[in-house]
Amino acid sequence: MKVAVMGAGTWGTTFGLVVGDSGHEVTLWARRPELAAAINATGRNPDYLPDVELPATLRAVSDPAEAMAGAYAVVLAVPSQRLRETLAGWDVPTDARVVSLAKGIELGTGRRMSEVVREVAGVEPDRLAVVTGPNLAREIAARQPSASVAASVSESTANDVQRICHTPAFRVYTNADVVGCELAGATKNVIALGVGMAVGLGFGANATASLITRGLAETSRLGVALGADPYTFAGLAGLGDLVATCASPLSRNRTFGEELGRGRSVEDISRSTRQVAEGVLSCASVQALAHEHGVEMPIAEHVAAVIAGDLTPAQGVKDLMGRTPGRERD
């Protein structure tokens, strides 16, 4: 099968490697022709994964139409806030399965990525899937064991997507709850920013565990309000991804939060990395969704206030700890 992976950043390149390992032919689309040429010349992605040898069945191109021509599946690996404008310039094949990898909520609209794909590219929900889970790219590129979820409202599409990316090191489960999987993937980045701040402030495992657990509680509340299956939040897309992201120094979101906790500014940290930390923008859209649905999300709220420059991380922790005591179930 030919699979087009659209986006040659860290995760797009790694996912291309996984699909290659799964026995399929991969066309990796890079925005810059010079990056596509370098990938083809060296068999590596010098900008994002210089130390990883890519499968021989992976070829890079910089023309999106060429990448997608004849594809069995088109995998979207561009950052959330760029997906709408990127897709607007493409003709996505009308018979391909379309897979979203991005973990974010669109600013201004509150749309999940599958909703953006549907709106802009006219892809019906039964052709759409989301792949998400505890998937730190660098570990997966090193072929360390990991599990993930292929979610679609169509069981056959979820099965098709499972078939193109299941490998001995990457174990993929199907799931029917697209809403819950996407929401969990976006929100865990916001909670990871908060955990990073706590780590940067010098707090230990109790603070981290408390933020993870209460972060999961508020994510589940929002998910249920949006129609998600509550069990999703106990699964790979929920708890699994939240734990991996909050626990690992490889996470860009947790690392970004840690730098904030140490006193650096959002602008300064953003300037020093070319990689996307989705939670920095999605915290505002998650907060807006929570307000729209009348859901209390104190951790996301405080993270958004720190990112907006309205609170310091230390004040944020003090505020969160000073809230009125309540019942764990609420």
Ligand SMILES: NC(=O)c1ccc[n+]([C@@H]2O[C@H](COP(=O)([O-])OP(=O)(O)OC[C@H]3O[C@@H](n4cnc5c(N)ncnc54)[C@H](O)[C@@H]3O)[C@@H](O)[C@H]2O)c1
């Ligand atoms: N890196 C991971 O471990 C990982 C794992 C799972 C999911 N994800 C998700 O995958 C998505 C992509 O992450 P990544 O790790 O590849 O990010 P990255 O920062 O490594 O790469 C970003 C990619 O987006 C492209 N890009 C940047 N600006 C763009 C624009 N204006 N228009 C079009 N393309 C643009 C870049 O060229 C690059 O290919 C994110 O939503 C992320 O949350 C990442």
Ligand SMILES: O=P(O)(O)OC[C@H](O)CO
């Ligand atoms: O590096 P992060 O924080 O974007 O997280 C990467 C993946 O989403 C982890 O599953």
